[in-house]
Amino acid sequence: MSSKKSTKKNQKNKKKKNSKKWRTILTILVFIGLFAFAGFYIHSYPVADDIKLIATQPKALKKKKTVTKSQIWGYPFAKCYTKKIKYLSGQRYGKTDICRRTYPKKSYFHDGWDFGWSEVGNKAAVLAVHPGTVKKIAYVQGLDYYVWVVSDDGYVEIYQEAFLNRSDISVKVGQKLKLGQKIGRLTDSHLHLGVTKTSKDYITKKGHPYKNYYKDNGTWLNPMTIITTSLGKQAEVKEYNQKADSYNIKATSYNKTLAAKKAKLKAEERKHLYHYVKGFIK
Structure with a gap:
């Protein structure tokens, strides 16, 4: 009699372990799905202008020319x-x-x-x-x-x-x-x-x-x-350097504006992702 009780108990514990194992696997799969969706969300969130902004590269500054002593x-x-x-x-x-x-x-x-x-x-x-x-x-x-x-x-x-x-x-x-x-x-x-x-x-x-x-x-x-x-x-050389100075001033200003816009866009993406994940978990 005691042997039957022991067998039933073991079967019950085994079922619990299997159930716990599947819950763990399911939880991992859910999080993987969330991160996959989040990645998709991050890349699909920006509007057309923001996508264009992300693809924009900073402008390289022009190096000034010099005249050697012998020239x-x-x-x-x-x-x-x-x-x-x-x-x-x-x-x-x-x-x-x-x-x-x-x-x-x-x-x-x-x-x-x-x-x-x-x-x-x-x-x-x-x-x-x-x-x-x-x-x-x-x-x-x-x-x-x-x-x-x-x-x-x-x-x-x-x-x-x-x-x-x-x-x-x-x-x-x-x-x-x-x-x-x-x-x-x-x-x-x-x-x-x-x-x-x-x-x-x-x-x-x-x-x-x-x-x-x-x-x-x-x-x-x-x-x-x-x-x-x-x-x-x-x-x-003087004319080139004057044009280079003018270009570099505009390029530097452009690069700062671009960096600020990209930083703002990333912050907005993180904010939307946070609210989305928070709402999904609830």
């Missing part, structure tokens, strides 16, 4: 920036209509660019066209006092035929010059600006930086071409 050149006189000057053939670089040398043969080659005082102003400030260091200041008959500047990027600038007296020159040997810094004042008829690259061929045996001044052999470069190309590049 920075400028005019030797302030008036060159504001006054349109028509330079005569004899003032320009390269082959001119003026004979520069007769021996050993005639040469019409001009190794630099001349800026006349009638065009840029008598006693006008002579400005550094490129950053560099003053290597030498000396006097040579026919050239008057000249200033020889060597730049870190290998360029050489010669400012000659512009200074009648040493006192007309404001800089000293060894002094580092910035672009546009005053070198002296124009007291002669014109400034002859010569530009070359450092090499064994641009210095005479006497140490003057104007060897081969009558030869068009690639030693000397066109100063005006270098200057105008640089000014064009600087203007291009």
Whole structure:
């Protein structure tokens, strides 16, 4: 008799365990269903505008451009920036209509660019066209006092035929010059600006930086071409950076607004989901 009671009791306990097990499984399945529905709900809740908003990406900011030190050149006189000057053939670089040398043969080659005082102003400030260091200041008959500047990027600038007296020159040997810094004042008829690259061929045996001044052999470069190309590049970079600044201000504002809208949308989704789950559980 006791054996039958024991068997019935075991069967009853087994049924309870099975019932509890199925309730647990059913509860898990319900929660899985809830989370699955919640995921579907989250993705299906937003209206068309909100869906479009979620798909929108923040705008990338534009990186600003820079001009390297070797690309920075400028005019030797302030008036060159504001006054349109028509330079005569004899003032320009390269082959001119003026004979520069007769021996050993005639040469019409001009190794630099001349800026006349009638065009840029008598006693006008002579400005550094490129950053560099003053290597030498000396006097040579026919050239008057000249200033020889060597730049870190290998360029050489010669400012000659512009200074009648040493006192007309404001800089000293060894002094580092910035672009546009005053070198002296124009007291002669014109400034002859010569530009070359450092090499064994641009210095005479006497140490003057104007060897081969009558030869068009690639030693000397066109100063005006270098200057105008640089000014064009600087203007291009300046214009681009101004547009980039304007764009970045708008993009930054847009990104902040977008982030705020997305944060608000997520908060609303969580709020609706909370109320939905809470109502379902009840």
